[in-house]
Structure formats: C-alpha cells, structure tokens
Amino acid sequence: MNNNPIEVSNSKDLVKGFGEVIEYMDVKSPNDFSNGFIYLAKSRRSIRGFKDKDVTKEQLMRLIEAAQSAPSGGNCQPWHFYVIKDKKLQAEIKEKSCHQDWILTASAFIVVCTDAERSASRYGDRGKNLYSIQDTAAAIQNILLCAKSMGLGTTWCGAFDEEKLSEVLNLPKEYRPVGLIPVGYPAEDSYPPQNRRPVDEIVTFIE
Numbered sequence: 001m002n003n004n005p006i007e008v009s010n011s012k013d014l015v016k017g018f019g020e021v022i023e024y025m026d027v028k029s030p031n032d033f034s035n036g037f038i039y040l041a042k043s044r045r046s047i048r049g050f051k052d053k054d055v056t057k058e059q060l061m062r063l064i065e066a067a068q069s070a071p072s073g074g075n076c077q078p079w080h081f082y083v084i085k086d087k088k089l090q091a092e093i094k095e096k097s098c099h100q101d102w103i104l105t106a107s108a109f110i111v112v113c114t115d116a117e118r119s120a121s122r123y124g125d126r127g128k129n130l131y132s133i134q135d136t137a138a139a140i141q142n143i144l145l146c147a148k149s150m151g152l153g154t155t156w157c158g159a160f161d162e163e164k165l166s167e168v169l170n171l172p173k174e175y176r177p178v179g180l181i182p183v184g185y186p187a188e189d190s191y192p193p194q195n196r197r198p199v200d201e202i203v204t205f206i207e
C-alpha cells in the first residue's frame, strides 16, 4: 500500500490520495486518515460501471494473493477462485446473475467458490455451514480492498443462481459459488455516497 501522506481538502469531503480523487467521503478532519488502512476501508465503494480498460493477469493475480492471505478456520483455506476474462463466458454468467447488465462493463470477473467439505472434515457442521462461508467472505473483502489500493473498482455480487452459475462454469460438485466480483477501472461517475448506520448505533462498549 502507498503510505505517502494523504492530502485532505478542508473545504468539503474531498480527499486526494493513492493517486486518485474520491468525493462524497464522510471526512471530519485530516487525522481521520493518518492511518492508510482506514482511508482504504472508508473509501472503498461498490463500483457498478467501468472504463473500457484492461486489467492485466498480473494485477488479477495480486488480487488472488490478497485473497490467499485471508484467515480461515483451522487454516483450512476452503476457497477456489475462477478468474474470467473471456467475454462470451462473462455474458453467460451475466444471464445467471439476475441480469445485472452493468457487470459486463468489467474487464474481469472473479467467482469465489467454497469447498465446504474441507472445513467440515475438521469442524463438522460448524465448519461446513459457518466457517467455510466466513473464510470466503474474508477472502472476498481482501480482494475488494486490494483492488481499491490498486486503483481498481469492484462490487461484491451475491445475486446469482448458484446452480446455473455452477453449470456455466462446469464447477466440480464440491464447489459452491458464494461471490461474483466484477473488476475494472472505475468509470468517473461510479462512486455512490457513503451511507452507513452511525457508529454509536452499532457498537456496545462494555468497560
């Protein structure tokens, strides 16, 4: 990650950093961004429109390395990642993904699968039904944040027909697709505003 100091405009919610300009951020003061990670986490948005610009295999492999670094229950690593650049296959996947046409503007898709039996063999039902899903969720979030740090945009998509997507990709029967991530360079106007429940509503401190 680029740790160069981040310029923050005091005027209004305009933050420059990591080689790009992000608007719409809920920035209270430059100190909010003294730590590069919080900038990254707060500035990531779901991107639903991409430039017509290729994301290279090398870049995509970086994202997979980030995913590979995620924690997993008992280090079972139940994940498998399909990286799809083939446009014909992307179009078929789109048909099984609630017709979210915008995903076709992405350069690549990453389909994240879990092999729940890997976790079940060690942790039984808890491994199968909980850890195997949590593990892939952690991997997906690593991909989203790594992409953001590289100036790329993503969306975590869960709206697809699992069975039909499995057929299109000819997945081994033990693989369950749990996430579809279109990846590309964000189109200029593709950053929606930050919209979060207030922290004091979502946290309970017990001291």
Ligand SMILES: Cc1cc2nc3c(=O)[nH]c(=O)nc-3n(C[C@H](O)[C@H](O)[C@H](O)COP(=O)(O)O)c2cc1C
Pocket (backbone or CB within 6 Å): 044, 045, 046, 047, 048, 100, 155, 156, 157, 158, 159, 160, 192
């Ligand atoms: C499990 C999950 C499934 C999602 N599925 C979709 C989806 O199918 N299509 C989509 O456009 N966004 C999808 N999203 C993205 C959410 O809509 C988005 O994260 C949320 O609105 C917050 O916006 P932000 O990501 O820009 O912060 C999904 C997110 C998660 C975590």
